[in-house]
Amino acid sequence: MLASLTLAGCGDADGPADASGADASGESASREPAEIYAQYCVNCHGTGMAGAPMVGPEHRLIWSEEIEEEGFPTLVKIAIEGQNGMPPRGTCFDCSDEEIEATVLYMLKESGAK
Helix, strand or coil: CHHHHCCCCCCCCCCCCCCCCECCCCCECCCCHHHHHHHHHHHHHCCCHHHCCCCCHHHHHHHHHHHHHHCHHHHHHHHHHCECCECHHHHCCCCCHHHHHHHHHHHHHHHCCC
16 A cells, blocks of 8 residues: 555646745745645645545545554655655655645545544
8 A cells, every 4th residue: 555655756846946945035934734735746646646545535545544554654754755656755845844744644634534
């Protein structure tokens, strides 16, 4: 099942280039998880591209099984580091670890994972 988390290049190639996570003023710019999901994650997790587990209540069992088998910290680690075809940070290279973690949690909640 973990293999279903792996995908290639599904993020937004036109996203911000500043890898520091800071805005133009140098301040850390925290974005809402829904915004990050809509810009970077939905391309694969909204369509099932490359076997990505889809997000939504109808996919609750898949996400619940992932949590049970792998655990939340492992899912976050995969989202941050990438694995197999899943690109690191889903190509959101300026997302902080905290933003990635919040976005994974958002995806799980949107799917009703237990």
